Amino acid sequence: MAIVDFHCHLDLFPDPQAVACEVANRGVYALSVTTTPSAFLGTAALAPPNSRIRTALGLHPELAAARAAELPLFETLLSKTAYVGEVGLDGSRPHRDTLDIQTGILMDILILCARAGGKTISLHSRDAARLVLDLLEAEPLAGRPVLHWFVGSPREIARAAEIGCWFSVGPAMLRSDRARRAVALMPRDKLLPETDGPFGLNNGKPLYPWEASLVVPVLAQLWAEPESAVTSQLENNFRKLSALSVATPSDTSQ
Numbered sequence: 001m002a003i004v005d006f007h008c009h010l011d012l013f014p015d016p017q018a019v020a021c022e023v024a025n026r027g028v029y030a031l032s033v034t035t036t037p038s039a040f041l042g043t044a045a046l047a048p049p050n051s052r053i054r055t056a057l058g059l060h061p062e063l064a065a066a067r068a069a070e071l072p073l074f075e076t077l078l079s080k081t082a083y084v085g086e087v088g089l090d091g092s093r094p095h096r097d098t099l100d101i102q103t104g105i106l107m108d109i110l111i112l113c114a115r116a117g118g119k120t121i122s123l124h125s126r127d128a129a130r131l132v133l134d135l136l137e138a139e140p141l142a143g144r145p146v147l148h149w150f151v152g153s154p155r156e157i158a159r160a161a162e163i164g165c166w167f168s169v170g171p172a173m174l175r176s177d178r179a180r181r182a183v184a185l186m187p188r189d190k191l192l193p194e195t196d197g198p199f200g201l202n203n204g205k206p207l208y209p210w211e212a213s214l215v216v217p218v219l220a221q222l223w224a225e226p227e228s229a230v231t232s233q234l235e236n237n238f239r240k241l242s243a244l245s246v247a248t249p250s251d252t253s254q
Contacts, residue, residue, distance in 0.1 A: 003212055005195050005210075006122070006193060007033055008030055009034075009035070009196070010023070010046055010209075013197070013206065013208075014198075016043075017046055019208065020048065024047070028052060030053045033085040034058040035058050035062075037059060037071075037074040040058075040080075040081075055081060058086045061102045061106070071109075078116050083122070084122070087106060087123060089126075089131055089132050090124060091131070110142040111142075113142040114141040119142070119143040125152070145165045150169075150182065157185045168191075170207065171207060171211065171212075172195075174218045189236075190237065191234065192241065193213065195208065195211060216230050
């Protein structure tokens with residue numbers, strides 16, 4: 001069984017090099033997202049040669065207002081990877097005041113992705129699902145959106161599916177009844193596992209990328225399917241998205 005973690009923060013673990021080496025030794029396919037453009041090259045360098053780690057270029061919405069000046073660096077680095085993330089919007093109380101700035105930055109990022117021919121984009125949408133979907137609809141050539149930890153309404157989930165979004169879900173997310181109800185409505189052929197480690201927790205401890213498979217028994221229960229069928233579905237989904245996410249020759253995370 002191939003283990004896939006489609007959203008983790010390798011550079012933010014206490015010992016990121018050790019975690020990256022363990023991910024490589026275990027043969028885990030990991031999407032290592034970043035929170036600022038200035039973190040990208042250092043994070044990409046964590047991946048051992050020939051590992052299955054891919055590094056995404058990000059500008060996290062919680063940091064977007066403070067790091068808006070890094071947008072030109074984002075543009076400069078974009079050709080180095082097929083993956084963008086973590087980007088998006090955060091409308092929660094601590095970040096609501098910067099939502100207009102966040103929106104402008106995400107619009108610019110989506111435009112840059114479209115100009116680059118489309119990227120696979122891991123998106124944050126806490127308390128801003130409708131607005132994120134509005135922006136994705138406005139820039140359909142941006143690439144392949146993957147909604148990370150998406151707990152939208154049934155209408156928002158249906159709308160996201162209609163515009164071609166994928167979804168990444170993790171063990172921490174699936175502990176919530178609301179999240180499980182949301183995941184049950186997501187198209188099974190557009191679902192991917194994630195951990196959001198080290199922020200995603202299991203029994204109070206950070207989730208590591210090789211623990212992304214903890215989603216399988218929960219999905220098996222939600223889908224009323226054997227775990228082997230769930231594993232096969234997730235692997236097929238990942239292979240399909242990977243085939244669409246062809247990295248450029250200059251991808252520093254290869």
